[in-house]
Amino acid sequence: MHRRAFLAWGGLTAIGSAFPVSGAAKNVAAASVNTNTTTPSDSYRAINLTTKPGKVNIVGPDFPATDVWGFNGQVPGTAIRLQHGQTLKATVNNALDVPTAVHWHGIRLPNAMDGVAGLTQPAIQPGESFQYEFTPPDAGTYWYHSHVNAYEQVGRGLYGPLIIEEAESPQVDRDLVWMIDDWRLLEDASIRNDFAAGHDVSHAGRIGNVPTVNGRFRDIVKVRTGERIRLRVINASNARNFALSFGELMPTVIAIDGQAIKPYTASDSITIGAAGRVDLIIDMQGEPGSSMAVVDSFYSDAFDLTKFVYEKTPLRHHVLDGPIGLAAATIPEPDLSNAIKQEVVIAGGAMGGLQQAKLDGKWLSLREIAQQGYVWAINDVVGHKPAMPPLIDTKKDTSVILTIRNETAFPHPMHLHGHHMKLLSVDGNALSNPYWVDSPLLMPRQTMEFAFVADNPGEWLFHCHVLEHHAAGLGALVRIA
16 A cells, blocks of 8 residues: 555544543544453552453555454553552453563653563563562553564554553543554555565564554644643653644643653644654644644654644633743753763664674674674663673663764664663764753764663663664663672
8 A cells, every 4th residue: 555545535533532531532533442351449450451352443444344353353442541659460361362562651650560571571471460569659650561572562552552641641621642653554454464564674674654643644733722631641652753743733742751851832844763752732823723733754754644624613712821841850960070971882784884793702794694684782782681781780870871873874863771761962963951861862863961860760761762772782771789
């Protein structure tokens, strides 16, 4: 299915991309969300998640439903919302015919609950279950997804939102979640079964031809003039980066990767790399009865991702007043004057200049490692086994300064499990307001400097969240004793 053909089609819209996590969203028909599996209490929330096949009408009623894999058969999976301080008790039942596991992306949780099969737990075999239990220490916008053959399982739809609500949230009319993604579909709207194709692995990853919001192509969001929306955008794609423009709305960015930042007005497009999250405050100021597209322009062929459509009756005739800033993060601050330093050099891929790398402790040529399916390396080491020597091996509570250099021709969102890192500088230029991230996007030939406190014991993955890149060697371990 050619992408331009999809984007040219009309009549494919359906109401529902709002995917609300707030009861205030009464005037928007939400994407189907199974809420019957949650049992709330003051101290915990219990939920059942079953990984199983399902059918989702991704491209509208004129085409067949797409066969997917989803949590509870849905894409996105069941929305999980916790109050800050609540414990999550999630029982994952595997009804697929392949092993799986669930990673809770961005959460600083105990290592045994991180969901990396072969490292922090055994894979959940078909017909088996696993219970995850943890208390997220930080409020914010997170997500959960498969971490077994993720390039296929996430690509087939195994992901969902995880929202940890602040004790005091900004006053808004609606709190919405957009899980943005792209799908590689054939003419019958079925998923193209070419996961981990050679070109994807060595280039930009699996870029699809059908971009979606909450599993729906060219959806619309009904809004009202004067309405204030908190929009939580989660990039659940295998590899696609998005640069979203909201036209004259000029949203205010209040959080990145789940953590509060000093609010700023986005006068230009907002870039969100794979696995990244951005929280926005948007005051809907269009005329009643009008519409406005949200445009993605990261790649050369810009397109309308979704569209705001204004109801004829305004909600109010003025902008809602009230503070929108979030409470500062409570993540431990690194001691920059007494920190160990580690440099990371990302190399490989097409046009990457990698000549040789270590695989299983042996130096091999690029041709030799490519014959085994690997084309990327960190510090000239191909990362693919838990037994590999760690990139960082340190004691608990050590401060770390991490400098990452992307010496390749492609972007890389680099995700550190179990921690957040404070972004200090980009290409040698110090940030005036450093902020916390867990999946920063490094553009080609770009260098970023981070710092964090290694305060969470265990062996943690550090890898590119272009899922094909990780499978082809772009990963490492961080060991904290």
